[in-house]
Amino acid sequence: MGHWIQMGKLKKWKKSASLRTQLVTSFHLVLLFSILATIITAGAIVLCAIIFLIPNGLNPANYYEKKIPDVLAFVQKHESNVTSRSFQSRLEKEIPTEGIGYQILNKEGDVVYGSIEKTYIRSKRDLYSKLNSDIHDGTYFVKLYPLFNREKEVNGAVLLRYKLTLASSNPKDRLFIVGATFLLFSSPFLYFYLFSYLFGRRFSRKIEKPFNELIDASHKIQRNDLEFSLPKVQESRELDQLVHAFEDMRVALKESLTRQWKLEEDRKEMTAAIAHDLRTPLTIIHGHTEGLLEGSKNNPKRLDDYLQTIFRNTVRSIRLLDQLRDVSVLENITFSVKKEPINIREFVESKGSEFELLSQKKDVYFCYTIHGEQEFFHIDPHLIAQAFDNVITNCIRYTPRGGKITWNITTGNETVLFEVKDSGPGFAQNHNKKLFEKFYREDQSRGSTEGNAGLGLYIAHSIVQNHGGEIEAYNQKEGGAYIKVELPLT
Numbered sequence: 001m002g003h004w005i006q007m008g009k010l011k012k013w014k015k016s017a018s019l020r021t022q023l024v025t026s027f028h029l030v031l032l033f034s035i036l037a038t039i040i041t042a043g044a045i046v047l048c049a050i051i052f053l054i055p056n057g058l059n060p061a062n063y064y065e066k067k068i069p070d071v072l073a074f075v076q077k078h079e080s081n082v083t084s085r086s087f088q089s090r091l092e093k094e095i096p097t098e099g100i101g102y103q104i105l106n107k108e109g110d111v112v113y114g115s116i117e118k119t120y121i122r123s124k125r126d127l128y129s130k131l132n133s134d135i136h137d138g139t140y141f142v143k144l145y146p147l148f149n150r151e152k153e154v155n156g157a158v159l160l161r162y163k164l165t166l167a168s169s170n171p172k173d174r175l176f177i178v179g180a181t182f183l184l185f186s187s188p189f190l191y192f193y194l195f196s197y198l199f200g201r202r203f204s205r206k207i208e209k210p211f212n213e214l215i216d217a218s219h220k221i222q223r224n225d226l227e228f229s230l231p232k233v234q235e236s237r238e239l240d241q242l243v244h245a246f247e248d249m250r251v252a253l254k255e256s257l258t259r260q261w262k263l264e265e266d267r268k269e270m271t272a273a274i275a276h277d278l279r280t281p282l283t284i285i286h287g288h289t290e291g292l293l294e295g296s297k298n299n300p301k302r303l304d305d306y307l308q309t310i311f312r313n314t315v316r317s318i319r320l321l322d323q324l325r326d327v328s329v330l331e332n333i334t335f336s337v338k339k340e341p342i343n344i345r346e347f348v349e350s351k352g353s354e355f356e357l358l359s360q361k362k363d364v365y366f367c368y369t370i371h372g373e374q375e376f377f378h379i380d381p382h383l384i385a386q387a388f389d390n391v392i393t394n395c396i397r398y399t400p401r402g403g404k405i406t407w408n409i410t411t412g413n414e415t416v417l418f419e420v421k422d423s424g425p426g427f428a429q430n431h432n433k434k435l436f437e438k439f440y441r442e443d444q445s446r447g448s449t450e451g452n453a454g455l456g457l458y459i460a461h462s463i464v465q466n467h468g469g470e471i472e473a474y475n476q477k478e479g480g481a482y483i484k485v486e487l488p489l490t
Contacts, residue, residue, distance in 0.1 A: 018237050019207075026199045034191040041187045045180045063169040064099035064162045065141070071095050071102075072145060075158050079147045083156045088113045098171050103159040104147075116161055120144075127157060139163055210239045214246055226254040268328050282321070286314040323455035326386070330462045337466045339378040344416060345370055348409050351385060355392050355407070363401040372411025377489045379467060384487070387463040387471075388418070390456035391483055395422040398481075411489075415469075418485040426475040435473045436461035460485075 049058075074094045081087045083106055092115075095102055103114035109127035111119065120135055120142060121127050127144075131154075135142035142161045149155040162168070167177040213230060220228055230247045232240060289311045329335060352368040359366035395405050403423040410417045427435060436457050457473070464471040469487040476482045 019239070022203065026203055030192065030195040030199050033195045034188060037191040037195075038188045041191075042184055045184055048176075049180070058166070058173070059169040061164045061166050061169055064096060065164060067096055067100065068143075068160060068162075071100070071160065072158075075145070075147070079155070080149060082147055082158065083112055085113050099162060099168055101161040104156065105159065106156045107154055112156070114159070116159070120159060121157075128154070131157060135159075137161070139165070207239060210243055214243065217246060217250065221250065221253070224257075226250060226257065268331055282314055282317050285310070286318065289314060323459060326459050327455055327462075330459065330466070335466070337380045337383065339380055339467075341376045341378055342381050343375060344377055344409070344411060345375070347381065347384075348407075351388055352407065355396070355405075358393065358396055359405060362396060362399075364396060364399050365402075365404045366396075366407070367405075368407035368409065370409045370411075372409075372416075374411035374416070374489060377411075377416050377487065379487065380463075383463045384467070387460040387485070390460045391420055391485070394456055395420060395424065395481060395483075398422070398424040400424065414489055416487050416489060418487070420483040420485075421476060421480060423480045426479060426481050427473060436471065 071094060075082055075091070078087070078090075082091065082104055088104075091102075091104075097115050101114070101116040103116050103120070104112045105121055105127060106112055107124065107127070109121045109124045111121075118137075120137070121130065121144070130144050131146045133144060135144065140161050140163055142159065144157050144159050146154050147156040147158060167174045167181070170177060217228065217230060220226070228250075230243050230250070232243070289307055348368060348370055352366075355368075356366045392405065392407065399405055399422045405420070405422045408419040408421075410419075461471050464485055464487065467487055469485065471483070471485045473484075474482045
């Protein structure tokens, strides 16, 4: 029983070993397997040599070097005839040309005949300086021996070239010997590379899964999807700690966002409650004020001024509360647009007549035009009407008396374009993107007057976006504001 407990602990330790331990272990295994494979390969090569080469006779590396004394003895015996070209066939019967190359030179250093094409002696002086010496030529051994005539004068030389390798000493088995030699010396590196690749691939597969899970988890967090959990990693302690820390971060982030969402919902409910509780008494004040304005009292001028002030502030308060209520509705997660097919011309003409009446009260000229052949578009008519109420009443508010407001509507194949232009002061420079932010109010030009709480354009922007459209605001080159609203037909 104790034995199995110990084995279980060992297995658990192996699964949760550190990356450093696993890397060191993998390196030692690669080294060990490479050495073993090299030894096996060397043994196989030796075995093949014993079976196939040694029984047939394997010449030593200096096999042809040992033949040179016999060649020289034959040359010295016939040295008076060696420099004659007619002696070539007889000489080649004594020289094993498969392993020894030769040249016969005259006393001027010129090649008379031979099996070597390369020139080693270029002049008579060069000949005398290199007699009885070794000439370096890569892996070849090159030796030059003098030839004498009957007067014992140098009559030329014989040049012999050979190699001291098993391959050159055994030309019939050259391919096997070269291949075996190459394999013997290269096998340690080849096996090291092979086992490094195999163990590296095995190691990478072990750590690939937790890393892929972390990457996938990060993508989910980017999409605000926190409804997942990361499994425990058994490949290494470091990866398990990393995944555990990531999981803790996910849990903490989820809790933080949940708290923020709850606070946001509480704020929205509070705003809606305040708007609901204050609207009733303010509406009553508004009704009584209208009644007083219709009556007649002592000091009518002062009474009228007071009542006008009360009336304006009442309207201002009601407008603010209505906007707060609208914002609360639009920001509710359960809010959805209820689209229905609406005749474009009828919608524009209905709203246009309302805006024309409002403009006349302020002595502002208002006009609208409709272009295009599309008859219907799918919208929530109450919300879109409210959006244009906020946009165009805002233009009416800031357009001076005698000014002009135009509303141009153009229908396309997929969208409807609404363009509103006024002759007012326009927007403050570089504030185009901020105009649609909640509670944003400009300091100049279209400033915070007459109850402007910075919610009108924010509400319009929210309504248009919920319809899948776009709204933008700019200043015209000739002056005045320009607001563009583009809505899809469906």
